[in-house]
Amino acid sequence: MLHNLSPRQQDILAIARKEGRVNVDHLATHFAVTPQTIRKDLNDLCDSSHLQRVHGGAMFPTSTVNLGYHARREISFEAKRRIGETIAKMIPDGASLIMNIGTTVEQVALALRQHQNLLVITNNLNVALILQECSGIDVIVAGGMVRKSDAGIVGASAIDLIRQFRVDYAVIGSSGIDEDGTLLDFDYREVRVAKAILGQARTRILACDASKFGRRAPVQIADVTEIDVVVTDEPPGAAFVEMCKSSDTELVLAEVDATFSPLKDAE
Numbered sequence: 001m002l003h004n005l006s007p008r009q010q011d012i013l014a015i016a017r018k019e020g021r022v023n024v025d026h027l028a029t030h031f032a033v034t035p036q037t038i039r040k041d042l043n044d045l046c047d048s049s050h051l052q053r054v055h056g057g058a059m060f061p062t063s064t065v066n067l068g069y070h071a072r073r074e075i076s077f078e079a080k081r082r083i084g085e086t087i088a089k090m091i092p093d094g095a096s097l098i099m100n101i102g103t104t105v106e107q108v109a110l111a112l113r114q115h116q117n118l119l120v121i122t123n124n125l126n127v128a129l130i131l132q133e134c135s136g137i138d139v140i141v142a143g144g145m146v147r148k149s150d151a152g153i154v155g156a157s158a159i160d161l162i163r164q165f166r167v168d169y170a171v172i173g174s175s176g177i178d179e180d181g182t183l184l185d186f187d188y189r190e191v192r193v194a195k196a197i198l199g200q201a202r203t204r205i206l207a208c209d210a211s212k213f214g215r216r217a218p219v220q221i222a223d224v225t226e227i228d229v230v231v232t233d234e235p236p237g238a239a240f241v242e243m244c245k246s247s248d249t250e251l252v253l254a255e256v257d258a259t260f261s262p263l264k265d266a267e
Contacts, residue, residue, distance in 0.1 A: 004048070005044075005045070005048075005050075006041070008031055008033075008041060009041050009044060009045055011031075012027060012038075012041055012042070012045065013045065013050055013051070015027070015030075016051055016058065016059065021054065021057060021058070021059040021209075021210055021211035022042070022051075022057045022058055022059070023056055023057040023234070024038050024039060024042065024056060024057050025056075026057075027041075027057075042057065042058045045058065046058060054211075054213065054214040054215075055213065055214065055236075055237040056234075056237075059211050059214075059215070079209040079210065079211075079233035079234075079254065080103060080104045080107045080207075080209055081107050081110075082233055082254035082255045083104055083107060083108075083207050083208075083209060083231050083232065083233055083254045084104065084106075084107025084108040084109075084110060084111040084207070085107075085111045085254070085255065086231050086252060086254040086255055087108045087111070087171060087205055087207055087231050088108055088111035088112045088115070090169075090205065090229070090231075091112065091115065091118070091169060093115055093116040093117050093118070093136075094116070094117040094118070095118060095119075095168045095169060096118070096119040096120075096121075096165070096167040096168050096169070097118070097119070097120055097121070097167050097168060097169040097170065097171060097201070098120075098121045098122065098162060098165065098167050098169075098170050098171070098197045098200060098201060099120060099121075099122045099124060099127050099170075099171045099172075100122070100123060100124060100152075100170075100171070100172045100173065100190075100193060100194050100197055101123060101124045101150060101152035101154075101173070101190055101193075102124070102172070102173025102174075102207070103173070104173045104207040104208065104209060105124065105127065105171055105172065105173045105207055106124065106126050106127055106130065107207075108171050108207060109124075109126075109127040109130040109131055110130055112131065112134075112137070113130070113131065113134050113137075114134075114136075115134075115136055115137060116136035116137075117136055118136060118137040118138070119137075119138050119140070119167075120137055120138070120139050120140070121139075121140045121141075121142065121161070121162065121165055121167065122139065122140075122141060122142065123141070123142040123144070123152060123153040123154065123158045123162070123193050124151065124152055124153070125141070125146065125151035125152070125153065126150070126151050127139075128141045140161075141153070142157070142158035142161045142162060142193075143157040143158065143161060144156070144157035144158040145189075147187075152190060153193075154187065154189035154190050154192075154193055155189060155193075158193050158196075159192060159193055159196045162193065162196045162197055162200055163196055163199075163200060165200055166200055166201075166202075167200060167201050167202070168201070168202055168203060169201055169202070169203050169204075169205060170197045170198055170200065170201030170203070170204045170205065171205045171207060172194050172197055172198065172204070172205070172206060172207070172221075173206070173207050173208065174206060174208055174212060174221060175212070175215065175217040176212055176214075176215035176216050176217045177208060177212050177213050177214070177215065177224070177240070178214075178216060179214065179239065180243075181223055181224035181225065181240060181243040182220050182221075182222075182223055182224075183206065183220070183221040183222050183223070183224065183227075184215075184216060184217035184218070184219060184220060184221065185217050185219050185221055186217045186218065186219065187219070188219045191219045191220070191221050194221045194222075195221065195222065198221075198222055198226060198227075203228045203229065204226065204227050204228045204229070205227070205228065205229045205230075205231060206224075206227045206229070206230045206231070207231055208230065208231070208232050209232060209233050210232055210233050210234040210236070212232075213232075213236050213237065213240065224240070224243055224244060224247065224249055225243065225246075225247035225249065227249050228249065228250065229249070229250045229251075229252060230244065230249060230250070230251050230252070231252045231253075231254060232251070232252075232253065232254065233253065233254045234253070235253065236251070
């Protein structure tokens with residue numbers, strides 16, 4: 001119960017609710033206390049099931065329960081915006097790309113609006129609406145069942161359309177990333193579309209904020225070794241870095257000039 005929490009712990013919970021994830025060092029600076037004090041607060045919050053421990057901090061205990069669309073859109077909003085802008089800078093004018101369902105992917109669409117001569121194929125009606133009035137971007141929308149929860153399009157018709165294209169880039173999101181590097185989601189229909197998208201692109205980009213690391217969901221999309229570029233907002237744990245290094249998957253930190261190099265950091 002919230003009334004059993006200290007004022008600082010209630011504030012930490014409020015920050016976690018807004019950002020999706022909290023970091024020990026950031027909280028220590030914010031509250032002007034030691035990291036040890038914050039770790040004790042997080043231990044208390046995790047022991048009472050308010051939060052779930054992750055590398056370097058804590059997050060909401062989502063387990064295998066998906067959050068609603070509007071809640072997901074608000075969580076880690078600033079991180080998602082930075083990830084979107086970083087990915088948009090990787091996409092040159094004149095490119096073709098497929099974009100799937102997800103609030104981080106929608107931030108990529110927002111950052112692409114000034115691009116020219118783009119062809120975008122998507123099964124995300126929110127992405128289509130963001131881009132439909134952009135004079136320099138042609139949008140093709142996959143057909144099929146529209147999920148009322150988030151305006152995503154899933155099913156065999158969407159897969160059939162996507163498989164007609166061979167594009168320069170795929171930009172996908174993921175609900176979670178397991179400790180072994182498996183990309184996870186909640187809806188097997190969405191996963192089937194995501195697998196098709198990955199199979200039709202020359203360069204595959206994963207857009208994921210730091211709250212996705214260690215978060216679980218029941219359906220497997222792919223392995224990180226099948227992704228060419230991972231764009232996130234905080235350095236991931238050592239095990240994930242090692243997996244990327246061994247598979248030549250590029251790690252990029254949002255709005256950081258230099259690429260986050262696993263080889264350099266491992267030295």
